[in-house]
Amino acid sequence: MNRKILAAILGAVSLATVSTSQAETERPDIVFIIVDDLNDWIGALGGHPDAISPNMDGLASRGMLFTQAYGNSPQCRPSRTSLNHGVYPFRTGTYFNAKAKNETAITTPTMQEFFSANGYRVVSGGKVFHGGPGNHGDNLLQRPADPKPPAGMDTFGAMNPPNDGYALDVPDEAMGDFKVADWAIDQWANDNDQPLFMSVGFFRPHRPLQVPAPYFEAFPLDSIKRPTEPTEDDWSDMPEFARRLARTHAHKPLHDGGLSDHEYLVKNDQWDSTIQAYQASIAFVDRQIGRFLDSLKNNPRGRETIIMLVSDHGWHLGEKKHWCKGAIWEQTTHIPFIVHAPGINPGSISTQPVSLIDVFPSLADLAGLPLPDYLDGTSIKPQLTDPTSPRPPAISSYGEGNTAIRTERWRYIRYEDGSEELYDHSVDADEWTNLAADPAHTKTKQTLAKFIPENQHPGLKVQDWYDEFQN
DSSP: OOHHHHHHHHHHHHHHHHTTSHHHHTOOEEEEEEESSOOSOSTTTTSSTTOOOHHHHHHHHHSEEESSEEOSSSSHHHHHHHHHHTOOHHHHTOOSSSOOTTOOOOOSOOHHHHHHHTTOEEEEEESSBTTBSOSOSSEEEOOOOOOOOSTTOOOOOTTSOSOOOEEESSOGGGSHHHHHHHHHHHHHTOOOSSOEEEEEEEOTTSSSOEEEHHHHHTSOGGGOOOOOOOSSOGGGGSOHHHHHHHTOOTTSOOOSSSOOHHHHHHHTTOHHHHHHHHHHHHHHHHHHHHHHHHHTTSOTTOOOEEEEEEESOOOEESGGGOEESOSOSHHHHEEOEEEEOTTOOTTEEEOSOEEGGGHHHHHHHHTTOOOOTTOOSOOOHHHHHOTTSOOOOEEEESSTTOEEEEOSSEEEEEOTTSOEEEEETTTOTTOOOOOTTOGGGHHHHHHHHTTSOSSOOOOOOHHHHHHHHTO
16 A cells, blocks of 8 residues: 555544544653664763763663664664664565665655654654655754865765764854754744654764864874774684675675775774764764753643654674674664653663664554554563563664574574574673584574574675675
């Protein structure tokens, strides 16, 4: 069924149901914030000891932090498509930023369409979907452009190593994320009889890692701390496919020869400066998020307010000798996932697995709306009152046949060639020791493998994707 027709039907049914209900006048306002390419390098998650993220940390201290939260894909388009529609990538074949010919078009309504059909005023701005705010809402803001370095100083290129950090000689006001925050503050202040659903996307720390100079100055090069490296070669127990994947990123060809990003950055002494630029970008975007969060302290509509903040996927900065995204290890999938809502004990923490597929059903559930049966995820509402209430594993996909299963303790990966990785996070948070070949863990692998979807949508495998789109 055409998505617009379905949305219209859904809207007609829902509005007829809730418009005369007292519940509609009591619906909470909902603010959904998504940050681009942000891993666990925020203070609340402890991903890096020098993280400067007081505003995101403050939100976590006032609400609940899910410490084991994951993206369902390590690229922007599949992650955001899955999140906004509530459908796993392996059900549609939406695995990569580039669209494959045999993808299935998603016909279910987006979150924005769903909330609009249920009586909400919907506004969406910045990078919410891949490339923009989406096409549904009462007010839409395309992601504003950022200033660039002086001519000849910009080293950004999607397939290049991420050595594109640059301290811009501009004020915050010149940056796109500042303008997104300003727009969001204005939209929040708009008094309206309808409940409000906001989806707001901030772009940094996405590449290029270029933000105003004061944020770089907060991280002097001589103070930079690199990710811890193992004493022995981390790749020695990894399958060959995983080693090849580690040499790439989301846009770089799956290759065997030439310098990998990690080798290039080490050879050219750019590891520390790239970490500096990434941390500066996080500190910058945290400031803009904080400006918006400050405006949410007073609700002009007199309603309860629910705030959720996530990232679309993680990012590597040398862990496993890998950079950027485009893999399904911990650092490429681990994300912030913070919820502030009435009734949550401030500073609550849940270690249960959660992922972006759970965003749509969770927000609908918290709004008191019936959950559509087409959603793949599971609401986090039970965990908000009992953080230990068990949840199913998080599932991440990168191309057909490459799947990671993350429980509270384990990460199990099976690749398209049948090779495997298994990591025990109770003793190996850095994923240095692959236990997949150890007979003592055969039963664990079998148990985790049951969560890998048997009938994944036919789509491109990683090797095929590189061959089709990168050559």
